[in-house]
Amino acid sequence: MTEKKVDRRVKYTKMVLKESLINLLEKKDISQITIKEICEDADINRATFYAHYSDQYDLLRKIENELLDNINAHLEEFDQIDNDMNAVLVAERIFEYLEENAKLCKLLLSERGDFNFQKRLMMLVYNKIITEITVNNKITKEDAEYVYSFTISGSVGIVQKWLDEGMKKSPHFMAEMVIKLTLGLINSLKSVK
Numbered sequence: 001m002t003e004k005k006v007d008r009r010v011k012y013t014k015m016v017l018k019e020s021l022i023n024l025l026e027k028k029d030i031s032q033i034t035i036k037e038i039c040e041d042a043d044i045n046r047a048t049f050y051a052h053y054s055d056q057y058d059l060l061r062k063i064e065n066e067l068l069d070n071i072n073a074h075l076e077e078f079d080q081i082d083n084d085m086n087a088v089l090v091a092e093r094i095f096e097y098l099e100e101n102a103k104l105c106k107l108l109l110s111e112r113g114d115f116n117f118q119k120r121l122m123m124l125v126y127n128k129i130i131t132e133i134t135v136n137n138k139i140t141k142e143d144a145e146y147v148y149s150f151t152i153s154g155s156v157g158i159v160q161k162w163l164d165e166g167m168k169k170s171p172h173f174m175a176e177m178v179i180k181l182t183l184g185l186i187n188s189l190k191s192v193k
Contacts (some may be wrong), residue, residue, distance in 0.1 A: 014052060016042040021059050025107050030060055030114075064108060064117045070097060072124055088175050095171035098159060106163040109156060122152045143189055151182045 020041035024033045033056050039046050053059040074094050098105045108117055139147075155178055162174055169177075 010052075013042075013044060013048060017044060017049060017052070017059060018063055021056065021063065022104055022107060025060075025112075026103075029112060030056060060114075063104065064114070064120075067101065067104065067108065068117075068120060068124055070101075071121070075124070088172070088179050091175035091179055092172045095159075095162075095174045098163070099167055099171055102163055102167060105159070109160050109163070118156060122156070139186065139190060147182070147185055147189060150185065151178075154181070 017038060020038045021033070023041060024037055035046060035049055035056060038056060038059070039049050042049075053062070071094060074090070074097060077090070077093070107113060158174070158178060162169065
């Protein structure tokens with residue numbers, strides 16, 4: 001029984017530290033944030049912070065990794081379902097996740113966000129998309145890589161704009177738009193030959 005209480009306390013501590021860092025990141029860069037500020041905002045002492053994280057960068061990395069793991073879980077769901085599964089539905093689930101975590105996603109995908117994180121996010125999707133594009137659309141891997149680069153960069157831009165404007169369009173609308181733009185690009189590339 002004490003194990004569950006400890007687990008709950010640890011979970012709570014990590015949650016408030018995460019929220020504190022996110023709140024502070026809205027105001028300034030990670031390099032300007034101190035452990036003292038995070039702890040004061042979270043109402044947690046420094047020793048408790050150091051029991052879980054080595055510094056503010058470690059906390060940020062763990063937040064980023066959690067986000068990537070959750071997006072990857074959505075992508076793996078796509079692997080486990082029939083090929084008849086609608087790509088829009090999978091993209092919609094990812095947009096729903098982004099919407100649920102809008103504050104964090106807006107920070108991490110912004111111009112002030114860590115480019116390495118954005119690159120890791122793009123690489124997460126890379127192998128899945130390249131395989132899907134080449135097999136299903138009968139284009140070369142080289143051409144698919146161009147489509148991928150363009151689509152991912154454009155998708156990050158679309159997500160940034162959507163988050164910045166308060167997510168006025170539904171996740172379904174956004175997913176459908178991204179899929180239609182990608183398919184349109186692939187179809188136009190096939191006719192270029």
